[in-house]
Amino acid sequence: xxxxxxxxxxxxxxxxxxxxxxxxxxxxxxxxxxxxxxxxxxxxxxxxxxxxxxxxxxxxxxxxxxxxxxxxxxxxxxxxxxxxxxxxxxxxxxxxxxxxxxxxxxxxxxxx
Amino acid sequence: xxxxxxxxxxxxxxxxxxxxxxxxxxxxxxxxxxxxxxxxxxxxxxxxxxxxxxxxxxxxxxxxxxxxxxxxxxxxxxxxxxxxxxxxxxxxxxxxxxxxxxxxxxxxxxxxx
Numbered sequence: 001x002x003x004x005x006x007x008x009x010x011x012x013x014x015x016x017x018x019x020x021x022x023x024x025x026x027x028x029x030x031x032x033x034x035x036x037x038x039x040x041x042x043x044x045x046x047x048x049x050x051x052x053x054x055x056x057x058x059x060x061x062x063x064x065x066x067x068x069x070x071x072x073x074x075x076x077x078x079x080x081x082x083x084x085x086x087x088x089x090x091x092x093x094x095x096x097x098x099x100x101x102x103x104x105x106x107x108x109x110x111x112x
Numbered sequence: 113x114x115x116x117x118x119x120x121x122x123x124x125x126x127x128x129x130x131x132x133x134x135x136x137x138x139x140x141x142x143x144x145x146x147x148x149x150x151x152x153x154x155x156x157x158x159x160x161x162x163x164x165x166x167x168x169x170x171x172x173x174x175x176x177x178x179x180x181x182x183x184x185x186x187x188x189x190x191x192x193x194x195x196x197x198x199x200x201x202x203x204x205x206x207x208x209x210x211x212x213x214x215x216x217x218x219x220x221x222x223x224x225x
Contacts, residue, residue: 004155040120040217041120041150041199041217041218042120042215042217042218043156043201043215043218044215045212045213048212056212090155090156092155100146100148100158100161100203100213101156101158101213102158103155103156103157104155105153105154105155106153106154106155
């Protein structure tokens with residue numbers, strides 16, 4: 001069983017489209033995250049939810065909207081996609097803040 | 113601004129040799145640190161952690177050293193193997209109470225046969 005699963009693994013779309021990435025964890029963790037990894041491998045946090053409550057919202061364009069229907073799921077919806085949104089997006093979860101994350105395998109988003 | 117680590121360098125090591133990967137962190141109040149390994153096409157994977165009340169922690173073939181005086185972390189890999197080839201990240205826990213880790217820019221480790 002995959003602990004943190006993201007879908008889709010690859011996403012190629014045109015500028016201006018709206019797309020969603022889904023994430024599910026079966027670890028029973030309370031906290032979930034979205035990270036963006038750019039072409040230079042730099043990882044930067046975007047959002048964090050604890051038990052369905054938004055607790056971190058970094059400086060991210062409001063075209064990005066996370067949604068957590070329950071504590072096992074954290075989805076990311078992106079409106080009006082731009083070329084600069086091309087990156088790998090990682091979902092992660094942790095039991096509490098003082099523990100490390102378990103990451104998903106990533107979603108490679110390419111905007112053309 | 114927040115910063116951990118250096119620009120992405122590459123470390124090339126002969127198979128069987130020891131590897132040392134370094135990381136600088138910026139927040140002297142950070143109290144928990146983790147090393148992650150990211151293989152190609154995969155998400156980062158937890159390797160080893162250390163709390164600020166320790167200066168050394170050992171795992172299987174890996175050792176993490178913490179020098180709080182100079183805000184420096186290192187990851188030592190003994191008897192490096194081809195499977196160790198990956199990008200390695202250090203991360204520090206933001207001690208302000210928000211659930212956020214700050215990641216370094218990573219080091220690519222290449223193991224030469």
